[in-house]
Amino acid sequence: MAVGIFDSGLGGLTVYDAVSKRLPDVPLVYFGDNAHAPYGVRTADDIYNLTTSAVERLWEAGCDLVILACNTASAAALRRMQESWIPPEKRVLGVFVPLIEALTERQWGDNSPPREVAVKHIALFATPATVASRAFQRELAFRAIGVDVEAQACGGVVDAIEEGDMILADALVRSHVDALKRKMPTPDAAILGCTHYPIMETAFQEALGEDVRVFSQANLVAESLADYLARHPKMLGEGTESLFLTTGDPAKVSRGATQFLRRKVEFTKA
Amino acid sequence: MAVGIFDSGLGGLTVYDAVSKRLPDVPLVYFGDNAHAPYGVRTADDIYNLTTSAVERLWEAGCDLVILACNTASAAALRRMQESWIPPEKRVLGVFVPLIEALTERQWGDNSPPREVAVKHIALFATPATVASRAFQRELAFRAIGVDVEAQACGGVVDAIEEGDMILADALVRSHVDALKRKMPTPDAAILGCTHYPIMETAFQEALGEDVRVFSQANLVAESLADYLARHPKMLGEGTESLFLTTGDPAKVSRGATQFLRRKVEFTKA
Structure with a gap:
């Protein structure tokens, strides 16, 4: 058995990268739904249908x-x-929960009531669609009280990364951090709530200053997965061969992925 | 008879503003399809159906x-x-053609073959969707030869303007101009190919330098319209009352429009 990693496009490769470094002996299958990306502009029903197809x-x-x-x-x-679709022998793990568990210093599956946590002022950097969904704030409210979240919709950053213009991406990150600081001058922690952003982590950390702890999803998901697999060794398979599937054009997606990860990646048709 | 101005959202208010200043005696009806905005993410068929409904x-x-x-x-x-839908007694004018006519120094309706023009290196600033459509380059190719267009997809600028964070919008504009200049160091002219951008025209002009002529759609459309109405006075009606219609929530759209134009605007349900 392998571990599956799903994303609408290439951003999830930062999670693939973090997992493959943390767990080099675990075989991984990456599925990019490039034919239907981006998801940010779709209806919830549409996203549900596409996501369940990909998971199947x-x-x-x-x-x-x-x-x-x-x-x-x-x-x-x-x-x-x-709530109703995943059979008991399967597990599907999202990218918000490990982040919120790290912020609130909880173990995976700790469903106790919300409580006070050390970080009080949190800066959330995400795409306009994720900010508009308020999903992060909702999940956080289940687990923590007295936390103030200020969100900055970082328009343009994903486009710049996908175009490979890192000078522009760096400048945009710094402008968005400045905009956040005008709303919340001294955050305790910052969350990079988009799978593309780990590529810009240094720019975020420098613009925020060294006193702000930056939480990046890719590493947190890799840690959660390592924890989980240590407790559930049966979920683990053999072999270390990774596989990359896409619903899009494999040649085009492979070129984009190779540029994105800065090493050769070969996709095949899903 | 009034002149109708259609946009998917509020950006077209820059065109409304320029037209009402250029032609203060012409009654205007603005139609914002806010319930279906943004259009950038929709299919061509979908955009065609929404646009024809709004025009009707x-x-x-x-x-x-x-x-x-x-x-x-x-x-x-x-x-x-x-090609097939507009009856002979009606006129529908787009925002690309006046821009391209200004660039190529043509009159409206001059359909002679493409010819050489004075501007050789054109910087196009637009949204990611407009850049991806390549519509501007296609229309320009019908009218001019030997022109080099470098496009910069200005992700984040519209979001920042709509949020009212002009400090951020200014910083993003400067970063996108820098990115364009890395690809085309000395453009002759720059086109602001998004109806939101006239609000940032000073930032574009300053970042580009005073030697670069900046073409902004709102003023060019107002000029084309003034020309056309001078030649076709029958299209003109009486009264100066303007009307603002929206498919969205009138209270919410009115608030956004008032912030966008920096003066009171009252929308009613379309």
Whole structure:
């Protein structure tokens, strides 16, 4: 059995990268729904249907454990999937929960009532769609009280990263951090709530200053997964061969992925 | 008879503003399809259907002349509408053509073959959707030869303007101009190919330098319209009362429009 990693596009490759570094012996299957990206502009029903199709495809590929490395799908579809759709022998893990568990210093699956936490002022950096969904604030409210979240919709950053213009991406990140600081001058912690942003983590940290702890989803998801697999060794398969599937044009997606990860990645048709 | 101005959202208010200043005696009806905005993420068929519905509504309101103050609708639907849908007694004017006529120093309706023009290196600033459509380059190729266009997709600028964070919008504009200049160090002219951008014209001009002539759609459309009405006085009605219609929530849209134009605007349900 392999671990499945799903994203609407290429952003989830930062999660793939963090997981493959943290767990080099775990075989991974990446599924990019590039034919239907971006999800941020779709209806919740549409996102639910596309996400469940992709997860079924990953189950067929032998992945009993699937990570939704897509903030939009995690925000719009995961709760509904967990309530009625995922069979007991399968696991689907989103990208918000590990982040919120890290912020609130909880273990995975700790469903105790919300409580006070050390970080009081949190800066959330995410895409306009994720900010508009308010999913992060909702999930956080289940687990923490007395926390003030200020969100900054970082328009343009994903486009600049996908175009490979890192000078522009860096400048845009700094402008968005400045905009956030005009609303919240001294955050305790910052959340990079988009799977593309780990690529810009240094720019975020420098613009925020060294006193602000930056939480990046890719590493937190890799840690959560390592914890979970240590407790559930049966979910683990053999072999270390990774597989990359896409609903889009494999040649085009492979070129984009190779540029995005700065190493050769070969996609095949899903 | 009034002149109709259509946009998917509020950006077209810059065109409304320029027209009402240039032609203070012409009654105007603005139609914002806020319930379906943004158009940038929709299919061409969808945009065609929404745009033709909106234009029909403006015809019902007595506007025989309608301006599509929406780059996405102009790019995706106007040619098709002109080929088979618009009756001979009506006129629909897009926002690309006046711009290209100004660049190529043509009169409206001059359909002679493409020829050499004075500006050789053109910087195009637009939204990611308009840049991806390549509509501007296509229309320009019908009218000019030997022109080099470098496009910069200005992600984040519209969001910042709509949020009212002009400090951020200014910083983003400067970063996008820097990115353009890395690709084209000395443009002759710059085109602001999004109806939101006239609000940031000073920032664009300062970042580009005073030697670069900046073409802004709102003023060019107002000039084209003034020309046209001088030649076709029958299209003109009486009264100066303007009307603002929206498919969205009138209270919410009125608040956004008032912030956007920095003066009181009252929308009613379309």
